[in-house]
Amino acid sequence: MTMDSANQEVWIGVDVGTTGVRAIAYTEDGTNVCASEAFYPLLTPHPDWAEESPLQIYEAVETVIRNTSSQLRYKNKKLAGVALSTVMHSFAGLDVHKKPLMDMQTWADSRSSDVVREMKKDPALCRSFYERTGCPIHACYPLAKIIWLRRHQNELFSQMKYVGSLKDYIFYHMTGEWVIDKSTASTSGMYNEKGLEWDTEILSYAGIDESYMPPVVSTTYSHAIADAAAEAMHLPKGMPVVIGATDGVLVNVGIGAVEPGQLSGTIGTSGALRMLTKQPKTDIEMRTWCYNLTDDMWVAGGAINNGGMILRWVRDKICHYGGSALENLDIDPYDLMTMKAEHIDAGANGLICLPYFTGERAPYWNSELRGMFFGFSLNHSRSHMIRAVMEGICYSLNSVMLALKEFDEVQDIRVSGSFTKSKLWLQILADVLDSPITLPDNSEGAAFGAAVLGFISSGHLKGISDTAHLVHPKKMYMPQQENVAVYHELYDIFVRLYQNLQKEFVDITAYQKHI
Structure with missing residues (x-):
């Protein structure tokens, strides 16, 4: 980049993880300007349960964005917008006012394993669902979580009017608009990756219909921040918030693994290996998943629970x-x-x-x-x-x-x-x-990946391949x-x-x- 870094556009990438959130401000050449982080507990009230409070997480998101935007003012940097990255596979039933009826089940919650065991007795059904959604049948996916709620907590299920995830919950409170990005939708087990729409047959299998689900938008979709959120986070009124994608697929962008044959490997709380592909890909043995990144890019990979x-x-x-x-x-x-x-x-x-x-x-x-x-x-x-x-x-x-x-x-x-x-x-x-x-020299993959979607949304970058030259090898390890x-x-x-x-x-x- 030949542009003076002092005059470059700055976006805050917000990476909402399993037990903590980071907000990192980046210029379009990948320079980390400033950052803030906060943490929250993972709740395990019963065996196989792994929950979090969406209210507590949103408060942490407010805190880190407010702290980062304040640092930018001290550095005399002009903020262009905020872009989001969240963990995959979260679920909480919402009432008619879109308020959570329960704590949010995380990807690590496996209480629905009995549902999965029953589903796997029908291999044809499992293969059909997998090939349509790119999601193997497993307790981590919201599909199984919804069925579990219907069977074991029917009173709560009957009060549920909307199916919520961490991403749409945060975006709704920041902008007042209830939508979900293609990336998060494709990690639900209920989104048809060929038709690019909610799969009505799978929704019916779960006991719900499309009225429960948020409209699906591109991962570069933006909406002006709501006045109350702007005030709480010390952001300018009307600033764009880009809905972004999930952390797993954004890691590839953040560390520059955006070309054919490149893999991203991550070990944090859990772990994963991922590669980019131009179209949805499924595995004959149903070992891998495939999720959306941008309108013309997908990520095939596999995540392990235990890192x-x-x-x-x-x-x-x-x-x-x-x-x-x-x-x-x-x-x-x-x-x-x-x-x-x-x-x-x-x-x-x-x-x-x-x-x-x-x-x-x-x-x-x-x-x-x-x-x-x-x-x-x-x-x-x-x-x-x-x-x-x-x-x-x-x-x-x-x-x-x-x-x-x-x-x-x-x-x-x-x-x-x-x-x-x-x-x-x-x-x-x-x-x-x-x-x-x-x-690579940038290890904060998801936060930078989210910021990249902000730059794409604003037109400063044409696509994720523009980031290939921004991330450089720091050290290589040979076998x-x-x-x-x-x-x-x-x-x-x-x-x-x-x-x-x-x-x-x-x-x-x-x-x-x-x-």
Whole structure:
């Protein structure tokens, strides 16, 4: 870009995640001008439940936008607009006034696994729904959540007049208009990706009709901010708010994985591998999903349920590093865990972790899986467990990788997420995938991706491919062949453990539900 950065247009990209929200102001050349973040709790009142308060999340969104816009004024930067990114698969029933009747179910909520189990007894129905929506049958999707509500909380279901997601809830409160973007709609399990409309047959199967659903708009659609929201967030009246897309698909844009053969790899709370495609693509084995990004671009991929959350579990429950003692010593517990794991050879001396603590999405789409450590012997320690968790999460991503390779040749893997702070974990991923991986200079993928949709909406960028030159490699990690051989052997055992313990997974999940 030849334009003086001081005079460039600035957009705030808002990335609403599972447990926190970031608002980051960007110029169109990808410069991070300023940022703010806030956090909120994930509520787990019962086994398999994972909820959040939409009111609490919206308050956090207000806070970070207000703080970021204030910083821009101090920096004498003119703000052009705000663009949104939110997590996928959220659901809350709304009343006639579009107020939530309940806390919002997140992607991690698997209480509807009984619904999914029943649906999977009809393979033809599952394949039909998958090929029309790009969404495998799984408890993470709002389709199953709505059916669960109808069966188990019928009084609330009867009060529900609208089906809400986190995206349309935030956009409605910011603009007064109730619509949903194509990206979020395509992650619901109820949006027909060929007809680009709500699938009336699937809605009927869920027990609702189109009147419950918000109108679907492009991910670059904008509306002027409502006066009350502008005042609360310290934004100019009439400023455009771009509805944006979901965080998973925006990561590709944010880290520059926008060309054929490029993959984005992420490990945060969960994890995913994704590639762009010009049209919706489905997998013959139904291992992957496909969601919308822009009007002429889709993202095929697979998300795993269990990423950094499992390492956090090891931090708190195994290593007991979750207290304030380490903070008082200015020691990051994850740095200490990584240091311990670095002293362990690849393969963790034969200790394998199946990281299915909250069931699994891709490639198995099975909410009745549970985590396990296999191969314990007396020489294993907490350090081995730390490394085994890192490796097990990478094994799960490798299962997704093998499915995506059937869509296109993989030429470049770019990574983002909190795991990029760990050189060890990045090297393990390169070794397990047996592919070079690139750490880009921009790791805040979804927030920048949202801002890009703002620039496209305003006409400053023509399309997402314009961002390819804005993100540059920071470091490359090459697979170490001696480790590749180790991981190839252990990955085969990892897969066979899943295959051979199907009945045991079902039985232990059923037992746990009745405790």
